[in-house]
Amino acid sequence: DAGITQSPRHKVTETGTPVTLRCHQTENHRYMYWYRQDPGHGLRLIHYSYGVKDTDKGEVSDGYSVSRSKTEDFLLTLESATSSQTSVYFCAISEPGTANNSPLHFGNGTRLTVT
Amino acid sequence: LAKTTQPISMDSYEGQEVNITCSHNNIATNDYITWYQQFPSQGPRFIIQGYKTKVTNEVASLFIPADRKSSTLSLPRVSLSDTAVYYCLVGDRDTGRRALTFGSGTRLQVQP
Numbered sequence: 001d002a003g004i005t006q007s008p009r010h011k012v013t014e015t016g017t018p019v020t021l022r023c024h025q026t027e028n029h030r031y032m033y034w035y036r037q038d039p040g041h042g043l044r045l046i047h048y049s050y051g052v053k054d055t056d057k058g059e060v061s062d063g064y065s066v067s068r069s070k071t072e073d074f075l076l077t078l079e080s081a082t083s084s085q086t087s088v089y090f091c092a093i094s095e096p097g098t099a100n101n102s103p104l105h106f107g108n109g110t111r112l113t114v115t
Numbered sequence: 116l117a118k119t120t121q122p123i124s125m126d127s128y129e130g131q132e133v134n135i136t137c138s139h140n141n142i143a144t145n146d147y148i149t150w151y152q153q154f155p156s157q158g159p160r161f162i163i164q165g166y167k168t169k170v171t172n173e174v175a176s177l178f179i180p181a182d183r184k185s186s187t188l189s190l191p192r193v194s195l196s197d198t199a200v201y202y203c204l205v206g207d208r209d210t211g212r213r214a215l216t217f218g219s220g221t222r223l224q225v226q227p
Contacts (some may be wrong), residue, residue: 033215035217040219041219042202042217042218042219042220043159043202043217043220044216044217045215045216045217048215058216059216090158090159092158103149103151103161103164104149104151104159104161104204104215105161106158106159106160107158108156108157108158109156109157109158
């Protein structure tokens with residue numbers, strides 16, 4: 001398995017509190033992604049990063065922010081958690097090849113419950 | 116954002132060949148098609164990737180027609196352990212490879 005660690009693995013928090021999820025990689029891959037997965041929706045992209053301090057929004061970015069101050073870490077922050085953000089969050093990494101053929105490697109996910 | 120379309124679910128029996136087709140009308144010229152497998156409580160895992168025609172590895176084959184607007188994942192002689200959700204993934208036409216959006220996947224149930 002690719003060297004990807006997500007922390008925490010499980011988190012229960014109250015509505016309105018800030019939450020930060022961490023993704024740490026040891027592969028020195030340039031691209032990092034945050035997805036959320038909910039029943040019936042598959043995997044939806046929240047934010048992604050294509051280098052240190054270079055990030056962009058995915059399809060469900062409202063209510064989330066990210067930061068990438070160094071290659072190995074990609075942080076996802078919920079500034080004020082809501083019950084609709086209860087989900088399983090996956091981090092993924094990839095290293096672009098010469099022809100866009102680099103597959104994604106995923107972490108084992110963080111299960112977040114907002115009460 | 117470009118979307119993929121797959122059947123929501125499929126059923127099969129052990130030993131049968133399973134073919135899962137994905138539609139991706141907005142695939143970019145330089146993009147590859149990649150398939151992933153996901154078990155409960157785990158992140159998706161890479162299965163196979165291709166650009167055109169046919170690709171085969173130790174677990175699956177991938178068939179891609181000339182227009183590349185669809186692809187078919189073929190699993191030979193499935194077993195119970197192949198019960199999982201399968202996703203196809205292509206790059207987004209407008210933002211390029213960087214923004215990768217999954218479809219809803221196909222839930223494969225293999226029965227004895």
